[in-house]
Amino acid sequence: MQISEVARRTGVTTKALRYYEGLGLLEPRRLSNGYRDYDEGHLRLVAEIRDLAATGIAIRDAMPFVDCIAQGHEHGDDCVSSLVAYRDNIAEIDRAIGVLQERRARLIDRLEKSASRTFTKEKTMTDHTRLPDNLPVPTDDGAAAHLPGVVLPELSLPTSDGRRVQLSQLDVGRTVIYLYPLTGRPDADLPDGWDSIPGARGCTSEACDFRDHYDDLHAEGVTAVWGLSSQDTAYQAEVVDRLRLPFAMISDENFELERALGLPTFSADGQPRLYRRLTLVVRDGSIEHVFYPIFPPNTHAQQVLDWLRANPAK
Incomplete structure (x- = not known):
């Protein structure tokens, strides 16, 4: 054959x-x-x-x-x-875990020392890469049930790398767009009560998971990965640089995509409207699959990868 x-x-x-x-x-x-x-x-x-x-x-x-x-x-x-x-692979994983744990401890120490030079440190800085225990689990309220099969609208939105992306003209094949509320920064507090809102916490860990599975997603036929939030491009660019993300973010400050597709949003302290966390698998301009709700976010990229392997493009 x-x-x-x-x-x-x-x-x-x-x-x-x-x-x-x-x-x-x-x-x-x-x-x-x-x-x-x-x-x-x-x-x-x-x-x-x-x-x-x-x-x-x-x-x-x-x-x-x-x-x-x-x-x-x-x-x-x-x-x-x-x-x-x-056995060799298991041993390599054990070595990598040890190296990463040591590297992580050193980076956290340097990060806190560096950040403390520019602002008054009143409390231990939040580690946004780690999820707290006992986070509330979001439930499916049906707010995304209408999305599969919908064609992406004629929208041009700015990206964190200074370009614009036309959503109706994405690359041929499958594109993954994951929507998230907002990404925390080590030198800034999250909104009050953030951890008590189901599905809110975990944007940084979700981005890192897509970063770590980026090559695997491409191997399964994904032509592009995008993050999308209502934060401005400058804020997003800092996150892309700090987390070493191999993909750019899409900024939708005016919630144009929300109005076009009827996407779910929520409010938090000081944030009147934010996108709820969901992921779109777009194929040739149409929404092929939707992940909603998403939990836990720190392993969501693996969930997307598992779905792609179980549903190969024909």
Whole structure:
């Protein structure tokens, strides 16, 4: 079968299949005309690679499992070399956790020392990357039930990198737009009672989760990721820079998208109107899927990724 047929049956892009081939994971036969010729065995290998990727094993580390299947074993982890790969990945995760914990502690210490030079520190600074325990869980009030199938409106909105995005002319394919209320800053307090509002807390951790899964989302066919809020572009640009986000934010200060689509909003202390947290999967200009309500926000990007893998674009 040709590469397009493999892509259709496995939900993997042709670009990804060529990448697998470049790593030596797939070795399709070449026809006299130069075309690749795949068989059912290649479909099994692609499924194994995707299953491994879902557990966090990098595609480049899938060779022991592919070799195990090629040797005639039923499962890719029936071989000793595969078990070694599992242990190596677990050990690498343990090392990374240790390094990240140490790095995080140092950064928090430096952040607090730096921020204290420019303002009077009256209390311990809020760590917006960590969610408090016992946050109230939002319930589905049906405010987004009408959105699937809706075409995005003719709206041009400014972005944090100084451009404008025309929502009705997004890139062909799937685009992820996650709407959030507001992102906190280490040197500024959140609105009073923020943690008691279901679904309000967690914008920073949600952005970090989309950052950490950015490459995975692209591997599943997402052409672009955008965050969208009613904050101005300067505020958003600071967040993008501070969190090292690989994508830009869309600013909708006048709630134009809310009026066009009937999106849910809420109010908080000092904030008469804010967007409720929801995520749109847009495909070729229309809303294909909506995530609402969202909880917990710090693992939401993984939830989007799981949905994409379960619903591959055809």
